[in-house]
Amino acid sequence: MKMTLIAGSNRADAASTILLRYIESLLKARQITVSFVDLREQQLPLFSPDNWDFHPNAQRMIQQVAEADGLILATPExxxxxSGVLKNALDYLSPERVSGKPVLSVSAAGGPVGVSSLSHLQTIVRNLHGVNCSEWISVGxxxxxxxxxxxxxxxxxKERVGGAVENFLDLTRMLTARGVAAN
Structure with a gap:
């Protein structure tokens, strides 16, 4: 199984990126191949539908998404x-790259929870024809x-994060077995 994780913050030591790195460690402990896209380090130019000659960083991210069996997207609220940086990255993706892939949404907020960002993220995933995991993770x-x-x-x-990751992995296995997600 191969997962692509996209950290959607351009802030140093962002809570959403810290949480995503923790999830990465859980996946790697299970011998799952992980491709980590940190949008703070792998910056993308502003997407324009007038220019399809994409920057190498955008091409790399698109390829990492295309090769993944599942995606985990993390954003600050x-x-x-x-975040604008995550929305910009998702604008580079087409439904053919995401269609049928399970997606786990993760957020971190300065207040108690980041539910609005998760709802917006799941709407974008649906429009890319991805399969939203029935759980999400929000850290306040x-x-x-x-x-x-x-x-x-x-x-x-910690238990909630582990449970959501397990649920996501179950969904990924099911979709991969049915031939829906990428191999």
Whole structure:
């Protein structure tokens, strides 16, 4: 199984990226191949439908998505929605790259939860013909929720993240077995 994780923040030490790195460690511990796209490091030019000669970073991200069996998208919640940097990255994707792939949505908010960003993210996934996981992960109060190793400090949150990842992996196995997701 191969997963592509996209960290949708351009902030150093973003809570959403820390959480995604923790999820990456859970996947790697299960011997799952992970491709990690950090949009802070792999910056993309502003998408324009007038220019289909994409920047190498955009081409690399598109290829990583195309090769994945499943996607995990992480975003901070900004003004009740996803980050501009993640929206820009998703604009580069076409339904043919995402169609039928399971997607787990993850957010981090400065307040208690980031539900609005997750709802918006799932709408975008549906429009790309991806299959939203029945669970999502939202972490509140930013980076105060994580220890120095990136693991959630709260045992309940740690359990919830593990359960959501397991649910996502079950969905990925099911779709891959049916030949829906990429091989």
């Amino acid at each position: 900004y003004h009740g929605s996803i 109060y930013g980076s105060n929720a994580f220890g120095p190793d990136g693991a959630p400090l709260d045992a309940g949150l």
